Amino acid sequence: MPLQVHYQPHKLQFKFEAGTSRGVLTEKTSWFVKIYDDAAPSIVGVGECGPLPGLSSDDRPDFEDKLQEICQNFNKLDLEIYSWNIPIILEQLVGSQWPSIRFGFESAMLDYLNGGKRILFPNPFVEGQRSIPINGLVWMGSQEAMLKQVEEKIAAGFDTIKLKIGAIDFDQECAILTHIRTHFSSNEITLRVDANGAFDASNVRDRLQKLAEFDLHSIEQPIRPRQQELMAELCETTPVPIALDEELIGNFDYAAKRRLLKSIKPQYIILKPTLLGGFEATREWIETAQRLEIGWWITSALESNVGLNAIAQFTAEFDNTLPQGLGTGQLYHNNIDSPLQIEKGQLLYNTALHWDFGGLNSSYLSSAT
Template sequence: MGLKANWVKHLLKFKFEAGTSRGVYTEKETFYLRITDTETPSVSGFGEIAPLHGLSIDYVPDFEQVLNNVCDTFNSLDLEVFPWNLNIILSQLIDDAFPSVKFGFETALLDFMNGGKRIIFDNDFADGRKAIPINGLVWMGSKEFMVDQVEEKLKAGFDTLKLKIGAINFEDELSILSSIRERYTPEQISLRVDANGAFPVEEASQKLAKLNNYQLHSIEQPIKAHQTEAMAILSESSPVPIALDEELIGISDYVQKMQLLKKIKPQYIILKPTLLGGLQHCREWIEIANRLHIGWWITSALESNIGLNAIAQFSAEYKNTLPQGLGTGALYHNNIVSPLTVENGCLRYDTKKEWDLDILE
């Protein structure tokens, strides 16, 4: 009879005020997509559609109507899906203007094709044999709050920390970095910082020079996106390696992806499937980055465990030894209960634990 799609909305509640230079999150709306076949109703594929306020290009006032329209079209087509036609279906069904919708459908269909067991990719991570090293994320807040988070992450066994910067006094942020470096060498603790575009262009070089005193691994998006010339100059001159993040959002054309990375020549790019239009678009960014000798890692974008699981399994398809940005599963009071577990700075899929999807029924 063909595949059918429907969705339910869920409001995720943060355990604390999660601060970035764009604002503070206390809750986040997400949408769970379910795909079934009327001939085998016991098999369901789930995906997560989670546009981010102030960042996703598809965070629009009529988003629920967009979801309804895509589901109605999908349900009317009497589709059968196979690995060979998945990307054809996605490209014809969902406009690139709605990247989070494409990611949700893509991962739900992959889950469905693999038997509806939350196995998006059958690999060493999904079967519990491989753990993925991840960075410990330190959110913005008061200096005391950030220091407490640093201590918590170090005690939990993380050897890579990522600090959100750009919202509190810059000297206070430097003092936090200094306190870490007084205790740990770069070989012991790798430090990443994420400015989310907070630095004014005219101040960026000076701030990067000061940050360089703390032997950082990289800085994500020091200035706002779409300042290509300025970012290219920074990438060439910065003593701290630069990673592009927001800069990639909204670019779906392969040629434009290539042109952007050739122009800016960053040291790294950060891939967030929800914001970039799904896994196939991430594959294109990875292929281009590899050709241009640009490093990369994959990061979740505040999805719940449904989306995080898909992103982690996709990440495990690659032999990338850099710590990934997949530590967001513990952010919420009311996350989906899943086998995802963080141990000693790594994300694991504990096959002894079960998914609890009652909230999706």
Template sequence: MGIVRTLDYKTCLVVENVETDMNKIKRLFFECKKHILDFKFDAGTSRGVLKQKETYFVIVKSNNAPFIFGIGEAGPLPKLSLDDLPDFESKLNQICKELSNLEVELSQEEIFDFVKINIPESLPSIRFAFESALLDYSNKGKRLIFDSKFVSQREAIPINGLIWMGEKDFMLEQIDRKLQEGYDCIKMKIGAIDFEQECDLLAYIRSKFDKNQITLRVDANGAFAPEEALQKLNKLMDFDLHSIEQPIRQGQILKMSDLCKKTPVPIALDEELIGIFGLKNKTQLLKQINPQYIILKPTLLGGFRETKEWIEIAQSLNISWWMTSALESNVGLNAIAQFTATFDTILPQGLGTGQLYHNNINSPLIIESGYLVYDQKAKWGI
């Protein structure tokens, strides 16, 4: 046994503790803490403007090592997540209470089994939080969720620069800033302002950079009516787009399938995956629609095991994918980034959300010229 230096989340003091075997069965205790994230700007989406976002930190400890704790984040997206519920906080507190004092074996597969057995699939962000917290705790509470060169060797993850919906001038300002910051993949949310104005913005980017210099993605968040979608996609083809996310609202399986067959712009499913569980149902959905891409948000899909299953099915069907955060704080973003780094993918990921909030949790996650980097010299905040 050796000495472990850990951070007490209540006192912010570094303490020394005798190292214990974290992989044995442990009797654990859970609690949750609410945190209101404040956006630095009015974040426009097709479902409204976000100024704040409620999120919850799930903390796991044991009496055997009281100064070591794991942390995960449960932050359902308003009007989108299955568990966007008025009594979400009470449900989370109840689960923390019910699962406390149970014995948990801290191997990865046992953690996944524990979460799947004890937390219903109708609460996907809570599943994600408990998986993250337990994996963190199993690695001695160092915010190491998945080990990879991303953490140990500063291996960077390419990410897209996100352009939020808003007035044309505001979107133009964001575009210029992202281009100056060195991003070579830009994702623009569309569907909030006049379609012709959005095309003008895409034309502006293409007037400066061709497709070999800047990759362009757009995200419609289901804003197109099915009867007009193909016409709009034909118009968007002029801008050499990499892909469009969720052009029509989810749940219109036959219409989306037909659109994927005819589209001149590759389609990525996003919201379409929410609420689909089980190998058979996931496989059936992807076979029926046959999209060019899928986009994966572990907070919305029910955690890492569920997300990994989507990846395995997609790869078996030659469907490409990328990972995206769901407006988590740096706690959730860190877990998703580390998970992403365990896969061999070269596509830019949607993991550039760490700079959205005034009061985010300080972390080693930094962005350098369109890449997400884990700087081990930086410290985690509280």
């Protein structure tokens, strides 16, 4: 029998209102794709297609229609999967304009190729022999709510904390940073902030100067993307290292990626495989950044544990000691149970735990549709 692929939507429910400068999230839909062969029904590769509302370039009304079309085209082909032909299949079947679908299909094919055990990249992380340092994420909210989150992260053992800023009064956000620095030096707690493009040309320089007082590790995307001249100027003169995030989205051509980084010359880039088009696309960014001596780290994009697991295993393929942004697995009431755990600011894969897709339906991992 030829390989078949089917998908199923799953609406993830946040445990709290997740505030960003683009608004508040209470739920998010992902589509799980599964690849299998009826001749070997115990082997099912699973991937997650989860466009991020308001940010993914494929966050479009016709997303599910396109996913259905791609699945139908896949099912018409007599495909066999090998490590060497996955990029070819992705390019011909999905293309580059649907990055979260490409990420989901790439994940499912790698999972299938490795026996359908949710192991995409066999390495010490998935063997339980290595953990990944991660930052603790503080979501936007009232000053009181954000301070409470900070205290909870520190109590949980995080030594790198990332705060979403740009939604409440800037002075209140600075008061939160002042509170942290009053109690913890930069040697004790590393601070990152993420503005999600909330500043503009009229205030960004003054705000960077003010933020420099708190000895920050970096600020992500201080201004909206597609302002390359201004962003390049900021990166050249900034008192706080700048990390590009949204700026990378929608750049799928290798030459365009290199031109962007050479033009802006950021201190760091933030890599979200779901938004960038999967692992090989992310690897292009990493290799380009390293040649240009630009730092980088990898971040999840509100995936369930299915997507987070794939991204974490990919991250563990690299020798990068910076804390990664992979702490989003505890956001949802109805996540997929997995071996992923967080302990003292480290993401680890507990091989004694098992995957449970019961939140979808009991037959999801069978070969039946």
